[in-house]
Amino acid sequence: MYIAGLAGLGLIVLVSIYKCTSGEARLAESEQCFFCDFAHRRQGPPPILEVETDEYVIFKDKYPAARHHYLAIPKEHFDSLKALNKSHVGLVRRMEQGMMEFLRSQNVNPKEAIVGFHLPPFISVRHLHLHGIFPPADMSFGNKISFMPSFWFKKSNDAIRDLEDREL
Ligand SMILES: [Zn+2]
Ligand SMILES: [Zn+2]
Numbered sequence: 001m002y003i004a005g006l007a008g009l010g011l012i013v014l015v016s017i018y019k020c021t022s023g024e025a026r027l028a029e030s031e032q033c034f035f036c037d038f039a040h041r042r043q044g045p046p047p048i049l050e051v052e053t054d055e056y057v058i059f060k061d062k063y064p065a066a067r068h069h070y071l072a073i074p075k076e077h078f079d080s081l082k083a084l085n086k087s088h089v090g091l092v093r094r095m096e097q098g099m100m101e102f103l104r105s106q107n108v109n110p111k112e113a114i115v116g117f118h119l120p121p122f123i124s125v126r127h128l129h130l131h132g133i134f135p136p137a138d139m140s141f142g143n144k145i146s147f148m149p150s151f152w153f154k155k156s157n158d159a160i161r162d163l164e165d166r167e168l
Contacts, residue, residue: 035127039075051102056095058102061131065147066138068108072099072130080120080128081159085166092130092163096156099132108134114147115156122152130156 038046039057050070051058061069072095078084084092100110113134118124133139133147147153154162 033077033125033127035073035125035129036077039073051098053094053098055091056098058098058132064133065140065143066133066135068103068106068113068132068134070099070102070132072096072102072132074128078128079126080123081117081154081163082120083128084163085168086163087168089160089163092156092160095130096160099130099156103132103134112136116147116149117154117156117159118146119152119154122146 037043038049038059041049047059047062049057049059051072054075056072056074058070058072061071063069074091074095078088096115099115103110103113103115110132113132114136115130115132117128117130131147136144139147149155149158
């Protein structure tokens with residue numbers, strides 16, 4: 001039983017690592033960051049921006065995990081949640097709020113959606129992005145693992161609680 005559990009956990013970790021490192025290449029510099037390009041409409045072909053504010057934009061994920069899958073990204077470049085502190089709580093709250101409102105506009109109840117962040121090193125693009133996904137029932141086994149609350153994925157309300165405790 002114990003061995004099977006360990007093997008299961010190992011598989012889960014491997015699947016998550018695979019999900020997060022496949023697809024898009026990682027980019028170190030914000031100048032070469034295509035999410036920065038999207039947010040500032042710098043070069044094409046950009047995704048359609050469903051929502052745009054002074055602080056963030058929301059667009060459809062290129063590789064949707066379910067019928068509805070959107071990303072909210074700040075216009076300012078941050079690698080990930082790890083680059084943030086207490087001073088960013090407001091920004092993350094507003095991104096979360098914007099995602100919730102946008103989901104509602106798509107006839108999705110945000111309470112039933114998966115809304116959260118991947119944690120490094122389990123991030124596919126090194127520019128902070130908040131996922132909003134619905135319905136969870138649409139998701140493949142691999143995606144369910146990839147987006148389950150864990151040390152590689154944090155729900156937005158947990159992320160905000162963590163940031164509130166983080167020193168400046
Ligand atoms: Zn960026
Ligand atoms: Zn992610």
